[in-house]
Amino acid sequence: MNRQQLQQLVCERLEADLALLIRAAEASHQAATNEESKAENKYDTRGLEASYLAAGQSRRVEEIRQALAAWRNLPLREFDEELGIQLGTRVWLQTADGRRQCLLLGPDGAGLKLPADDGEIMLITPRAPLGQQLLGLGVGDEVSAGKERWEILRAQ
Template sequence: MNKQQLQQQVCACLEADLALAIRAAQAAHQAATDEESKAENKYDTRGLEASYLAAGQSRRIEEIRQTLAAWRNLQMREFDETLGIQLGALVWLQAADGRRQCLLLGPDGAGLKLPGDADEIMLITPRAPLGQQLLGLGVGDEVSAGKERWEILRAH
């Protein structure tokens, strides 16, 4: 699995999210400034609600831009056993019941899912409890997620 290609996929997903968020912010801004949003009486809050939505969309755009910048600046290095799992590591875990999952440890964008060669790859960050546990570990080590224990099968 080529980690640079995964990084490009993450950036492409974030760019698509950014474009969607920009369109949504433009629509919210237009709704907030539209003549029909003008209050007809003191209880009419359509314009106020639309302006809150526009402000929220603007914050979301900034968050996506920051996430995108973090991924673009991330140097995807080969796994170094002496350092253990670090940002940019691709990690395969297995539970006691045989279930497996593949994780990509990144600077932001937790929860984003990418298609992998055999399995879906989920992004996690060091801010997540599991991501924090993984830092510095290597193959054969164990981590827990809730009540479940996972063994690190492979790291790349």
């Protein structure tokens, strides 16, 4: 899978998440403003809880919109060994005992998992300690995640 295909796949997943969350936020807003949500006594907090949920979902909608915009505007460049790993780079890591992991370093959307021909790709950002360590490194370098050390096998 090439860079453009990966970028398109990330955008499609974020768009699907956004559409789902917008529907949920609208439903929460309706529940919060519904006549039945009015408090019947001082201990009745249904309306308040529904408004908290609607506010949280609205914030999440905005976060996904920002992530989607960041991915749409991400310039895709070929891997440059002199610059090392940058945003948009796909990285293959391996531990000493042979466990492997494929990561995509992106501007936002951490935790998103993408299917790939050779397994699964986990999206991480430079805000994560591992993502921050990867910036500027190249094949053969090592990074640590918790107590584990990972060698960079490949970057593209």
